[in-house]
Amino acid sequence: MLMNKIETLTINNPVRSLVQHFVEARLLRKKGGYLNGGTALEIGCGRGEGARIILDRFGAERVVGIDLDPAQVERAQRRLPKKYQKRVEFQTGDAAKLRFTDQTFDAVFDFGILHHVPEWRPALREVHRVLKPGGRFYFDEVLRGFLETRAARSLFVHPQEGHFSAAEFEHACRAAGFEMSGRVTTIGTWFAIGVAIRPSDGI
Numbered sequence: 470m471l472m473n474k475i476e477t478l479t480i481n482n483p484v485r486s487l488v489q490h491f492v493e494a495r496l497l498r499k500k501g502g503y504l505n506g507g508t509a510l511e512i513g514c515g516r517g518e519g520a521r522i523i524l525d526r527f528g529a530e531r532v533v534g535i536d537l538d539p540a541q542v543e544r545a546q547r548r549l550p551k552k553y554q555k556r557v558e559f560q561t562g563d564a565a566k567l568r569f570t571d572q573t574f575d576a577v578f579d580f581g582i583l584h585h586v587p588e589w590r591p592a593l594r595e596v597h598r599v600l601k602p603g604g605r606f607y608f609d610e611v612l613r614g615f616l617e618t619r620a621a622r623s624l625f626v627h628p629q630e631g632h633f634s635a636a637e638f639e640h641a642c643r644a645a646g647f648e649m650s651g652r653v654t655t656i657g658t659w660f661a662i663g664v665a666i667r668p669s670d671g672i
């Protein structure tokens with residue numbers, strides 16, 4: 470589901486980028502470690518800040534970023550500095566129906582998008598499918614506790630089916646075939662940050 474105007478303004482701004490760089494990336498790296506090369510997929514790439522983080526702070530060699538919204542893809546392409554252009558590709562695409570063959574990626578990143586996807590459980594299965602065995606799924610998600618606050622309900626539009634708790638999200642990751650790498654960190658009932666791994670023998 471696409472963002473409304475208010476969320477688009479909230480997400481496409483420098484404050485969001487600072488949080489992504491200095492809070493989310495730090496926590497995710499602490500949990501999941503560096504990639505040391507390889508190709509990563511970012512689902513819901515937004516305006517493209519995540520792709521730079523994945524290259525610079527996680528050490529991926531290449532990033533493919535997809536977003537359902539062609540305007541976000543266009544924004545990401547326009548904002549991408551020249552020095553990254555050979556290593557990053559942005560495409561329009563749906564996280565619930567990934568157009569990639571099985572076992573393509575070394576890592577998949579989700580910076581706050583699956584709460585926009587009514588079919589978030591099938592999307593988790595898709596993430597598992599496109600990861601190589603041993604590949605890591607770095608996620609940073611917005612939970613039901615936040616989405617059901619009066620402020621969030623009046624300012625933003627999210628699919629009711631995309632509301633989940635940290636426990637439900639973790640359970641769905643396991644049901645999709647993942648093993649959790651350590652504990653999921655939660656910030657109250659609002660946010661969950663964690664890393665799940667596609668087991669090497671879970672083909």
Ligand SMILES: C[S@@+](CC[C@H](N)C(=O)[O-])C[C@H]1O[C@@H](n2cnc3c(N)ncnc32)[C@H](O)[C@@H]1O
Pocket residue numbers: 470471472480485489512513514515516518519535536537538541562563564565579580581582585586
């Ligand atoms: C809250 S924004 C997060 C953007 C970016 N990851 C960030 O952290 O700044 C959610 C993004 O997911 C995209 N999106 C929504 N549903 C999607 C889907 N089914 N597949 C891919 N992207 C989707 C939206 O267009 C939007 O750019």
